[in-house]
Amino acid sequence: xxxxxxxxxxxxxxxxxxxxxxxxxxxxxxxxxxxxxxxxxxxxxxxxxxxxxxxxxxxxxxxxxxxxxxxxxxxxxxxxxxxxxxxxxxxxxxxxxxxxxxxxxxxxxxxxxxxxxxxxxxxxxxxxxxxxxxxxxxxxxxxxxxxxxxxxxxxxxxxxxxxxxxxxxxxxxxxxxxxxxxxxxxxx
Amino acid sequence: xxxxxxxxxxxxxxxxxxxxxxxxxxxxxxxxxxxxxxxxxxxxxxxxxxxxxxxxxxxxxxxxxxxxxxxxxxxxxxxxxxxxxxxxxxxxxxxxxxxxxxxxxxxxxxxxxxxxxxxxxxxxxxxxxxxxxxxxxxxxxxxxxxxxxxxxxxxxxxxxxxxx
Numbered sequence: 001x002x003x004x005x006x007x008x009x010x011x012x013x014x015x016x017x018x019x020x021x022x023x024x025x026x027x028x029x030x031x032x033x034x035x036x037x038x039x040x041x042x043x044x045x046x047x048x049x050x051x052x053x054x055x056x057x058x059x060x061x062x063x064x065x066x067x068x069x070x071x072x073x074x075x076x077x078x079x080x081x082x083x084x085x086x087x088x089x090x091x092x093x094x095x096x097x098x099x100x101x102x103x104x105x106x107x108x109x110x111x112x113x114x115x116x117x118x119x120x121x122x123x124x125x126x127x128x129x130x131x132x133x134x135x136x137x138x139x140x141x142x143x144x145x146x147x148x149x150x151x152x153x154x155x156x157x158x159x160x161x162x163x164x165x166x167x168x169x170x171x172x173x174x175x176x177x178x179x180x181x182x183x184x185x186x187x188x
Numbered sequence: 189x190x191x192x193x194x195x196x197x198x199x200x201x202x203x204x205x206x207x208x209x210x211x212x213x214x215x216x217x218x219x220x221x222x223x224x225x226x227x228x229x230x231x232x233x234x235x236x237x238x239x240x241x242x243x244x245x246x247x248x249x250x251x252x253x254x255x256x257x258x259x260x261x262x263x264x265x266x267x268x269x270x271x272x273x274x275x276x277x278x279x280x281x282x283x284x285x286x287x288x289x290x291x292x293x294x295x296x297x298x299x300x301x302x303x304x305x306x307x308x309x310x311x312x313x314x315x316x317x318x319x320x321x322x323x324x325x326x327x328x329x330x331x332x333x334x335x336x337x338x339x340x341x342x343x344x345x346x347x348x349x350x351x352x
Contacts, residue, residue, distance in 0.1 A: 094323050122342065126350055127331050129322060132342045 046082035050089025053116035
């Protein structure tokens, strides 16, 4: 892939150009690559921050570890307008149905990242009241371990989400495999 | 005479029969009482000009499986003289019922719901006695000593890694 350079030819790239056929005034490539490129660089997250990992997320969104440079400038607290559900923090069993409802309200394509030990597996809280991992109720794409994970690790998780977003097939959400996977969780 | 002795005297004026035991653990006056008239006693301590315990710090349940009793512990605080007092009532494990404190302190509402949620103590006369911190569908009272802390449906947490 070539990098797109600006006029002063200083080598700064906005994004990597996918392989394609170029001519005078046109550039032809496959739709999946363009859509993947566009989606990957403009993920709008929904920060479902419950506890300490939420604070680490706040640090990640701050100016030092800036998450906005990955395209996540606009956080959305409305699931209808979000692409990525970031579950950060301990989810109690009482909170489970709420999280599930938020996930169901998101529109396709949607991704879920589970940040921190508590969201991945219940973490240090081996008790009757803590949900032992959010993947008991919703499908998860990327797990970020840590208690709490450092902002660099959260960014690493986001970059893995970006890779998933970029390489996803346009037909994946309508495929039978995906529908079966959702049925396993009881989501229509 | 110290203030705690005076408090015990005031209590004995009216409710000598209800007192089971008086002790001072770490300078904290603790009085064990019979459960039947506890609300009247607390109202009396609320109104009496020399005690004036008009702040409910907390109320909680304690399970004593060896004596088959569930205790309810009330901590009251006199804001003017900065005195604290602890009152305990002991209820039978099979049927822990006691009168509600919401008539005296409105703040006892959620505290009693929490005690019901975790120990199963029924507060008679409570306006809305249901679980507050746990899931509504839960059928056990988790802080009783017979129930383990861990979630029994977990698959991946090895007991050895958690020090058990």
